[in-house]
Amino acid sequence: MVSDTERHATYLDPILERHGFAATSLLQVLREAQEHFGYIHADAITYLTQKLKLPRVKIEGVATFYSFLYLQPRGEYRVLFSDNITDHMLGSAALMNQMCQQLWVEPGKVSEDGLVSISTTSCTGMCDQGPALLVNNIAINRLTPERIVNICELIRKRVPLSAWPAEFFAIADNIRRRDILLDSSFESGSALNALLARGSTETLQEIKLSKLRGRGGAGFSTGSKWEFCRAAHGTHHYVVCNADEGEPGTFKDRVLLTGYADQVFEGLTLCARIIGARKGFLYLRGEYRYLLDHLLVVLQQRRDKRLLGSSILGCADFDFDIEIHFGAGAYVCGEESALIESLEGKRGTPRNRPPFPVSNGYLDQPTVVNNVETFAASSLIALRGGAWYAAIGTATSSGTKLLSVSGDCERPGIYEYPFGVTVAQVLADCGARDTQAVQVSGASGVCVAAQEFTRRIAFEDIPTAGAFMVFDHSRDMFEVARNFVHFFAHESCGFCTPCRVGTRLLQNMMDKLARGNGSPYDFAEIEKLDQLLLSMSHCGLGHAACNPVKDTIAKFRPAYDKRLKHHEFEPAFDLDYALSQARQMTGRDDAGAHLGESK
């Protein structure tokens, strides 16, 4: 007779062995355990407490932090519709409704036979080919009512995912404009050879000379970051590639890792040589699970070519390898200190800073965390020199930027431009017509109105991590902001009071306006919450959570005004509905059993 714990040991043991029984691998172990068992069973946790020597609270704390991990059984088929505004604009809500009806299941619940659960998830990074969903964490795009019918059929017949039609899982790169980065016919090892020929210190000088700035949005000087980290004392140095591309509307890293992974990994390896790291990580968002096999192949090819592993390119003192860690549905892990916490197998809570990761990062050691695009660009710089790169773009924003264009345009996809391109130029190139607004850099970014379309994409004007969502005049900018507010409330880590409670209060206020219960009082409350989030929050998530509301209030005020239907304060909830349970229990429906609106 197999004991409860042994049942889990059979699949947990190989996973644990692969991860060396390291507590830092907790998140990876949990994710893989779930791939085997469908969810994380309480007995599995008990087994892990013994094997990883971690307290149960720690494991449960991690397992409940990440949206893609479940402590209760979900459906055999876990369907999550991408909930970004661009998916909504393409009709995702109706498609989800259709699927729920066809499979007889309520949103958020598991069907009675345990077959399927259907819910929503934050932007899955497929905005150029939405509406999109994930089924058991694998992406399916370009949803149509017909495709939903087909998916329902496959689920009903319990066809394993591996036997679903391959075209369902096809993901297009949609590269629409290429410049130096996407045009390069990059040769594996060429940048590393250049590095070894030039020397590490000299290559770092080239990176500095290039004026390359971080592509994750904040724009910190890459050369300085590497230099600080190199100078920082520690027993080990680490290099981390942030591929937790969670900003709604962004999908450039997906494309880079699909077609340019070699160049990205070479960038990590360059950095490792310069800062003295022997170990690197690619922190990949869980939504991009489908990329794993491909990335493992690329890594192995690099090892085979002695571009990874020990004695890289024959240098006895050049050892470096890259491990892939997955996120599991937590936008906040895109913040570099939260990402490091997550890499260490913890809840993705942003750290108090200073100290910064360059001196106290992974396992408290000096760590460089850079964006996928930054590493890809650094490979080019090592190859062609800093001066060449610095000459591209603007004086303070050198090089090119990948934009993830989606929304109301004819040709959504990836556009690479030298920094300094105007919003108007991008709109013309992507075939956008009658454009009302562009949300640059995702939910936390800037909402740009028509009169500002001459502004430029550059750190000195409109900085961006890459998202470029286009809204034509048929769109309601209040609803755009409300979608983003919901996103932040869902993704708040909960660590600090203002963000944990404030994002939820803001969501409630926006929903109140949407229901038609708004008054000038509520509008003033929203403005106060915006201010509080900005001034009191612990990290950028809380600071940014008010951006979409502040911007749309400033630029699309009528979208709010038309929702302030009342002069005087109205309750957020429907008073007549608040009597529904009593009416039902008493069987009353007389006039006295109802509450109308106040006079």
Added chain:
Amino acid sequence: MNTPAKRKLKVATTSLAGCFGCHMSLLDIDERLFDLLELVEFDRTPLTDIKHLGKCDIGFIEGGLCNNENVHVLREFRDNCNILIAVGACAINGGLPAQRNHLDLPTILQEVYHTSHGLAAGSDIPNDPELPLPLNKVHPLHEVVKIDYFIPGCPPSGDAIWKVLTDLLAGHEPQLGHGLMHYD
């Protein structure tokens, strides 16, 4: 008091889902009631037994909202009072009655009228149209109408009530300060 009589402020009071403890505290201002009566006259209150209020300067409400009658009375006060004061814990955060909020209302009614011990045979959930219907949840006053001032306490002391009333009558923002400020 030899100055010419100023118009007395009209004050109305009521208790919604409360225990009248806050009204007791109002009476606890003791001999200061005489001073108060120099300044105000009472419209609808449990003290005058007036059933509906006319235009008032100040409305003083204890208790939260647990049924539709509470909502009607609150709205009548809001419509007729220039200044509305929520008095006591129940008015401010729902208080003791709101401790039912984590329970489902149908479950409560079932248990109280159908399944609990000692019920008379044929006991049923009252459905007389004369009776107010309970709300799904108990709500503090500020969730339903705009409230101008709050006097916390369970109940607030007579001194606290007096302080807020006299601050208001003197035309400045009420301040309780250490000793008078209490949530219990």
Added chain:
Amino acid sequence: MSDKTFVLDGKTIPYAEGQTIMQAAMTAGVYIPHLCYHPEFKPHGSCKLCTVKANGRQAASCTQLAQSGVVVESNTGELNDERRALLQMLFVEGNHFCPSCEQSGKCKLQATAYDLNMMSTHFDHFFPDRPVDASHSDYLLDFNRCILCSLCIRASRDVDGKNVFGLAGRGIKSHLIVNAASGQLADTDFTANDKAAQVCPVGVILKKRKGFAVPIGQRTYDLNPISAMPGVKQD
């Protein structure tokens, strides 16, 4: 740079190298509102009540290191308004019914709200459903009052070496859990002697059969406002 002082609301405050603004202020007897900070534990910086403006920039004073010459504003109308809003958020997030709470009168959340003149909860209440854990023979856990300060977590982990408490969930669903498969305190190694039994600033971790021991009027914060820092050891 030998002058190790900074200015807090116009007062010169000396500090030792490595001290935070909060530590230096407390040593100097100056109160900065706080809930998740406790002098015996590593600063956490989550409640944000202690946010000050250091040279015009907002920062949690419990994690911000003191620096020479910095001008710190704390007791200002603007900051106190924002702190009051944070308190109101904590009040509506949980279920804080002071009249029926054993901790009333010595609760730091309540006392801080008194001190910052919080007359109402202002926001709409969430009224969450948080069952009480009465499983343990000597202690009760009333999660309704939890403000997620993590002091019990830090005390159990760092002082008791036990990890009885932990944080689960994310965002508004964040909540305190205990270290047992059953989820019950009785099934953990928690004891009355634990430091974790003594650090709750609100009324979550309560000793059974000992409530309302001190009469109203004589409780900690009946006697002195929290800004007078009763009970804080000053060296």
